[in-house]
Amino acid sequence: MTDLHRLSIRELTEGLANAKFSARELTEHYLKRIEKIDAQVNAYVTVTAEQALAQADAADALRQAGGAGVLTGVPIAHKDIFCTQGIKTTAGSKMLDNFISPYDATVVAKGKTAGLVTLGKVNMDEFAMGSTSESSYFGATKNPWALDRVPGGSSGGSAAVVAADLAPFATGTDTGGSIRQPASFCGLTGLKPTYGRVSRFGMIAYASSLDQGGPMARSAEDCAYLMNVMAGHDAKDSTSVEKDVDDYVANLNGTSVKGLRIGIPKQYFNVAGLAADVKARVEESLKKLEEMGAILVEVDLNMTEAYVPTYYLIAPAEASSNLSRYDGVRYGYRCEDPKDILDLYKRSRSEGFGAEVQRRILIGTYALSAGYYDAYYVKAQKVRRLIQQDFLKAFEQVDVIAAPSAPTTAYKVGADLTPVEMYLGDIYTLAVNLAGLPAINAPVGFDQNNLPVGLQLIGNYWSESQLLSVVHQYQQATNWHTQRAAIAEENA
Amino acid sequence: MAKNNAKPKSNLIDGWEVVIGIEIHTQLATNSKIFSGSSTEFGNDPNTQASLVDLAMPGVLPVLNKEVVDLAIRFGLGIDAYIDQASVFARKNYFYPDSPKGYQISQMDNPIVGLGHIDIQLEDGTTKRIGVTRAHLEEDAGKSIHDQFEGMSGIDLNRAGTPLLEIVSEPDMRSVEEAVAYIKAIHTLVRWLGISDGNMAEGSFRADCNVSLRRPGQPFGTRCELKNLNSFRFIEQAINVEIERQMEILEWDGTIDQETRLFDPVKMETRSMRSKEEANDYRYFPDPDLLPVVIPNEQIEAIKATMPELPAARRARFVADFGVTEYDAHVLTLTREMSEFYEDVVKAAGGAAQGKIAANWVMGEFSGALNKAGLELADSPVTAEKLGGMISRIVDNTISGKIAKQVFGFMWEEGKTADDIIAEKGLKQETDTGAIEAIIKDVLAANEKMVEEYKSGKEKAFNGLVGQVMKASKGKANPAQVNELMKKLIG
Numbered sequence A: 001m002t003d004l005h006r007l008s009i010r011e012l013t014e015g016l017a018n019a020k021f022s023a024r025e026l027t028e029h030y031l032k033r034i035e036k037i038d039a040q041v042n043a044y045v046t047v048t049a050e051q052a053l054a055q056a057d058a059a060d061a062l063r064q065a066g067g068a069g070v071l072t073g074v075p076i077a078h079k080d081i082f083c084t085q086g087i088k089t090t091a092g093s094k095m096l097d098n099f100i101s102p103y104d105a106t107v108v109a110k111g112k113t114a115g116l117v118t119l120g121k122v123n124m125d126e127f128a129m130g131s132t133s134e135s136s137y138f139g140a141t142k143n144p145w146a147l148d149r150v151p152g153g154s155s156g157g158s159a160a161v162v163a164a165d166l167a168p169f170a171t172g173t174d175t176g177g178s179i180r181q182p183a184s185f186c187g188l189t190g191l192k193p194t195y196g197r198v199s200r201f202g203m204i205a206y207a208s209s210l211d212q213g214g215p216m217a218r219s220a221e222d223c224a225y226l227m228n229v230m231a232g233h234d235a236k237d238s239t240s241v242e243k244d245v246d247d248y249v250a251n252l253n254g255t256s257v258k259g260l261r262i263g264i265p266k267q268y269f270n271v272a273g274l275a276a277d278v279k280a281r282v283e284e285s286l287k288k289l290e291e292m293g294a295i296l297v298e299v300d301l302n303m304t305e306a307y308v309p310t311y312y313l314i315a316p317a318e319a320s321s322n323l324s325r326y327d328g329v330r331y332g333y334r335c336e337d338p339k340d341i342l343d344l345y346k347r348s349r350s351e352g353f354g355a356e357v358q359r360r361i362l363i364g365t366y367a368l369s370a371g372y373y374d375a376y377y378v379k380a381q382k383v384r385r386l387i388q389q390d391f392l393k394a395f396e397q398v399d400v401i402a403a404p405s406a407p408t409t410a411y412k413v414g415a416d417l418t419p420v421e422m423y424l425g426d427i428y429t430l431a432v433n434l435a436g437l438p439a440i441n442a443p444v445g446f447d448q449n450n451l452p453v454g455l456q457l458i459g460n461y462w463s464e465s466q467l468l469s470v471v472h473q474y475q476q477a478t479n480w481h482t483q484r485a486a487i488a489e490e491n492a
Numbered sequence B: 001m002a003k004n005n006a007k008p009k010s011n012l013i014d015g016w017e018v019v020i021g022i023e024i025h026t027q028l029a030t031n032s033k034i035f036s037g038s039s040t041e042f043g044n045d046p047n048t049q050a051s052l053v054d055l056a057m058p059g060v061l062p063v064l065n066k067e068v069v070d071l072a073i074r075f076g077l078g079i080d081a082y083i084d085q086a087s088v089f090a091r092k093n094y095f096y097p098d099s100p101k102g103y104q105i106s107q108m109d110n111p112i113v114g115l116g117h118i119d120i121q122l123e124d125g126t127t128k129r130i131g132v133t134r135a136h137l138e139e140d141a142g143k144s145i146h147d148q149f150e151g152m153s154g155i156d157l158n159r160a161g162t163p164l165l166e167i168v169s170e171p172d173m174r175s176v177e178e179a180v181a182y183i184k185a186i187h188t189l190v191r192w193l194g195i196s197d198g199n200m201a202e203g204s205f206r207a208d209c210n211v212s213l214r215r216p217g218q219p220f221g222t223r224c225e226l227k228n229l230n231s232f233r234f235i236e237q238a239i240n241v242e243i244e245r246q247m248e249i250l251e252w253d254g255t256i257d258q259e260t261r262l263f264d265p266v267k268m269e270t271r272s273m274r275s276k277e278e279a280n281d282y283r284y285f286p287d288p289d290l291l292p293v294v295i296p297n298e299q300i301e302a303i304k305a306t307m308p309e310l311p312a313a314r315r316a317r318f319v320a321d322f323g324v325t326e327y328d329a330h331v332l333t334l335t336r337e338m339s340e341f342y343e344d345v346v347k348a349a350g351g352a353a354q355g356k357i358a359a360n361w362v363m364g365e366f367s368g369a370l371n372k373a374g375l376e377l378a379d380s381p382v383t384a385e386k387l388g389g390m391i392s393r394i395v396d397n398t399i400s401g402k403i404a405k406q407v408f409g410f411m412w413e414e415g416k417t418a419d420d421i422i423a424e425k426g427l428k429q430e431t432d433t434g435a436i437e438a439i440i441k442d443v444l445a446a447n448e449k450m451v452e453e454y455k456s457g458k459e460k461a462f463n464g465l466v467g468q469v470m471k472a473s474k475g476k477a478n479p480a481q482v483n484e485l486m487k488k489l490i491g
Helices: A009-017 A025-039 A047-066 A108-115 A156-163 A178-183 A218-231 A267-271 A276-290 A304-325 A340-350 A355-370 A375-395 A419-424 A432-434 A465-478 B064-080 B176-192 B232-250 B296-306 B311-322 B326-332 B336-349 B351-374 B385-397 B401-414 B419-423 B435-444 B446-456 B460-471 B480-490
Strands: A042-049 A075-079 A117-122 A169-173 A190-191 A213-217 A259-266 A295-299 A400-402 A437-444 A452-459 B017-027 B090-093 B103-106 B118-120 B129-137 B144-151 B154-158 B163-169 B205-214 B223-229 B258-263 B269-275
Touching: A009 A025, A025 A047, A025 A075, A025 A117, A025 A156, A042 A156, A047 A117, A047 A259, A075 A108, A075 A156, A108 A117, A117 A156, A156 A169, A156 A178, A156 A213, A156 B311, A169 A218, A169 A304, A178 A190, A178 A437, A178 A452, A190 A218, A190 A465, A213 A218, A213 B163, A218 A437, A259 A267, A259 A276, A276 A295, A276 A400, A276 A437, A276 A452, A276 A465, A304 A355, A304 A375, A304 A432, A340 A452, A340 B258, A355 A375, A355 B336, A375 A432, A400 A465, A432 B103, A437 A465, A437 B258, A452 A465, A452 B480, A465 B064, B017 B176, B064 B129, B064 B163, B064 B176, B064 B296, B103 B129, B118 B176, B118 B311, B118 B326, B129 B176, B176 B205, B176 B232, B176 B311, B205 B232, B223 B269, B232 B258, B232 B269, B311 B326, B311 B336, B311 B351, B326 B336, B326 B351, B336 B351, B336 B385, B351 B401, B385 B401, B385 B446, B401 B419, B435 B460, B446 B460, B446 B480, B460 B480
Parallel strands: A075 A117, A075 A169, A259 A295, A259 A400, B223 B258
Antiparallel strands: A042 A117, A169 A213, A190 A213, A190 A437, A400 A452, A437 A452, B017 B163, B017 B205, B090 B103, B118 B129, B129 B163, B144 B154, B205 B223, B258 B269
8 A cells, every 4th residue: 555645534534444454554654754755844843653653553453342433543743833742842932842741732632532643743833923834943844846935834834744645634723824824835725713613722822812723634525524523612712612513524515506605805806916826726716616606796895904914913912921921930941041030031032932933022012011002902903893894794795705815825935025025925814813704725726836826715603614515516626636746746 | 887977087197198098819719720620728739739721831721710700799799899790801911930821810901890898997986988999800829939949949839820809999098097997897708708718827818008198188199009918917017117108208308109118027117129110011901811701690699699698787787786886796797707606695695685795795705715715716615505595594683794704614614504504503693582681680790880880871881791791692692682681671
């Protein structure tokens, strides 16, 4: 079996169920690929080979005993933002380079319960702050489609391992586009669920009111399998919502594209910096959906210009407070020979955090300061409500809203964008987090450099089933999602 | 009921008016912490009650302990306050080693308890109403230990996350006496309502006092905050010392700097801890990890139904029904247990008519014996029923007040009822006219001189004769009866 990495999640579950291969064979296959190929993409921060094989053996034993679940024995990679008991959990930061988590995040624990085999922890922008995965202390991750390109971020490692067939699917987190943009850059399907759908317990916080975990995979169907594991209320997260969870796999054909009203925000397609190829591919995909029976409706989203400034006040404000716990006192990086407590704080944090993290802590601290709080943070919260209302108004007319996931395809590694240029690249994704809505990226073709382009579909609250279903049907009718990067074709 | 004095008595000190506002932190009596499941028990080994949440591990989240909300509502109802039915937790950001998250979860803009008030009892018997601006929920910090590790400090996070209610008063107090009376009133109330053990020695009840001086009629002066005073004696001393300090400065036309000061009870001085300029900018903002605390009407109504009679109401009832003075009522309601004990004594003594004598016994002999033995009320060898039973024997003339003190002494030692002791020791008052007459006759015969003196108009001689009779009866003769019979026999 040399092509186990080509199999979809459904095929893996069937193969395991029918004993075509064992969890151990599958895990060994992936570990071998990681060993051979990962050096080129630098996606894994930690490979947990030993634990993975033990989990695989346990999965096989459980299957023998008749106690296996659907996903028992299927491998997964976790973004290194999810705490994993006994395993280094770094959030891509020097600050946590020595941090072995004493507990599992709820998402990780649910994965274990479902029988998933953890291959390892994957790279990300430091504390999820970035759109390229270059701000990681563990070096830039490369885009499997072009190794001189970034995979996007912050869940760049998650995107890269799936695109390079180094894991069949992966967890990601999305605070301002960190699932959708790397999925777009790497030709994957990635779902950012409604805020409150997936537990944040054990997910290292960047901006608490925006952070949301979700699946990243090759198809909507693969994502649906992982959503079935990740979603649900968690008593340990007060912001997770007590609401019944759909069976996302069973619902894959639950929404008909025929008659589906897709909103096209006119403001979104006139954004300066929207690459021609991206615009063309997205429009072609919409045309395809129209052919399949969807109705395209122009909608107004008037608050577009407010997205970037609003997000870049609220997210750093929360981050400045969330990251205060990394003080060098109890765990994590501590500077050498501190002369007093203030020196310990200052140097541990100056040496332990990278430039982008420090920049956002400074912006956030400023926005919350006495005398500026009302002008910045409070005002941003008011604008945030207007952005949310803007969307709710649009959803009175349409079922989903379509947009590019990013204005461009993947940047060159080391492109050295200014922070503002980089922030503008988030224009299509930020509002979804500000409003707490679910949204999905689906691959819809390539630009002239053969780099993937992504379509984003934004749904109303709790419409994850609908989004997965629409993309699933699009993927039944197209084959963009089955295209593989050259590196994924390599055999181990 | 409590009344606002129309004209408060003057408290001026050398022409200065003292203005005091008080913040009290009281630990809420829950078994687990406000945002984690860790135990709140006091005095265990360092960091044995620090969970992942208390340690502020990466990725952990707070979950509100619903019980603290009920306790805060209870307090709010106890001071007749507005209850915010959608209060909000906020983060107070500052770096300190015993604050593991780098912020404290507290409440800022929407505290759970809004404006309320409490009536305090002053020594001259008057009552004053003190405004309570707000009371909000927050978590306690851990403790830094500076003296056990060479060149380093230790951190104990057992206390981190313990639920606190911070009670903020209006600047309504005008003297040390009022300040102490207010703190005592709040101390009584939180224990009365069962929301805090009020243990000051363990730090579960501490007061910060804001003190300033002004000339009457002038705007408030600049205040200094005296932090973490954890005994009534220190509170009184610290405020007095601070008043002296400020007066000294102001008398010489100096200015007071707004600052936080620490009281040193050894040197009897307050020292600057940090100035206003050094004060932190706490960058409060709503905690995005916690939802607003939504309190439905039914929850408030359910708590209302469990509220006990409050100290002020009980004081008023004791005065009205039992005929005790305002001061006695105040003393008898310092704790809920004592007030209930007293009521049980009254009942056992025969009812409301015995309220006054019961008050005298509870506050006098009984409290004295408790203090002397160093016992809590709950551990008293004499129950309310037994004390009341004894009082009823005074009332029905079985024993005199004087003999009762002996009977009480035996009750305290032996734990028996008054009736058993009276019977065993033969302490029953002699009311048999014949027997008393016989004693009187003997006394009169032996003291002819005194009888003559009395007859010639010396009233004092009569008392002397009565005393002789009482002595001869070993105190058991009924004094009123002796008086009456003697007068008749002397003729």
